[in-house]
Amino acid sequence: MLETLILGQKRILNMAMGCGRNNQVNTLSIVTWLLGLGGGQISFLNQLSVKIGGSLSYCLGSRSPGWLAFGIGLHIAFPMGVTWAVGHRCSINLEPQVFTMLGF
Numbered sequence: 001m002l003e004t005l006i007l008g009q010k011r012i013l014n015m016a017m018g019c020g021r022n023n024q025v026n027t028l029s030i031v032t033w034l035l036g037l038g039g040g041q042i043s044f045l046n047q048l049s050v051k052i053g054g055s056l057s058y059c060l061g062s063r064s065p066g067w068l069a070f071g072i073g074l075h076i077a078f079p080m081g082v083t084w085a086v087g088h089r090c091s092i093n094l095e096p097q098v099f100t101m102l103g104f
Helices: 044-052
Strands: 002-007 010-016 033-036 056-059 066-070 075-077 083-085 090-094 100-103
Touching (some): 010 044
Parallel strands (some): 033 100
Antiparallel strands (some): 002 010, 056 066, 066 090
16 A cells, blocks of 8 residues: 655655564554564665665663654664764654564
8 A cells, every 4th residue: 555654844655554464473462553664675764765864763662652763864862872863853752552563
């Protein structure tokens, strides 16, 4: 399925999105979504690579709030004091109650 992804003022047309197959999760009975971050041709990052400069940073904990940020101009300070600076910042705040799974 092709969708339009809206990040702030930017619109990204024809983004391939859909469901995975044979996904297994043993820790929770419900998975709310799956985000493919691999290098395949239709992966989320590959489709956005030109727009976001191939930059991604995330922290997804199972018991605490997490975040996902990507783009040119990305400046994130990690809890251990490490800073990664790359490019335009787009971020998604993830609630602790929502289980997320990243597909590499």
